[in-house]
Amino acid sequence: MTDLFITIAETEAGQQACFAVRQEVFVEEQNVPAELEYDEQDTTATHILARDAHTNAALATARLLHYKPGIVKIGRVCVLASARDRGVGAAIMEFAWDEAMRRGYTEAQLGAQVTVLGFYEKLGYESFGEEFLDAGILHRMMRKSRPA
DSSP states (O other), X not given: OTTEEEEEOOSHHHHHHHHHXXXXXXXXXXXXXHHHHSOGGGGTSEEEEEEETTXXXXXXXXXXXXXXXXXXXEEEEEEOGGGTTTTHHHHHHHHHXXXXXXXXXSEEEEEEEGGGHXXXXXXXXXXXXXXXXXXXXXXXXXXXXXXX
């Protein structure tokens, strides 16, 4: 999507915009309890924010967390309902992957809601492990590795 500006949310205002997107998608739309949505990892995570290049409105977010040596965990990926099916999710995931590789990681993992496994598969992620519940929603772990 060319009308998109994606960046690391380094300011308090940028991070609050990320949290507002998460609030709308996870807490309000998907009924995830707020106490489960926001956690201590938010203080150490790298937050990514996608904005509409024309209006500057926040549209999507994701976060990166150091998981294990060489492995980053991408989480809290969400796109506002009004911005879905426009390539915003794929664009923020590409940005997250590129940022992880730029930081020296060789693999990215994420816990995907099973209803969107196909979205991540199109981006090169592969499922592994058993399905599990997270905030009452069925998930499955996925991973993507840097080509050798």
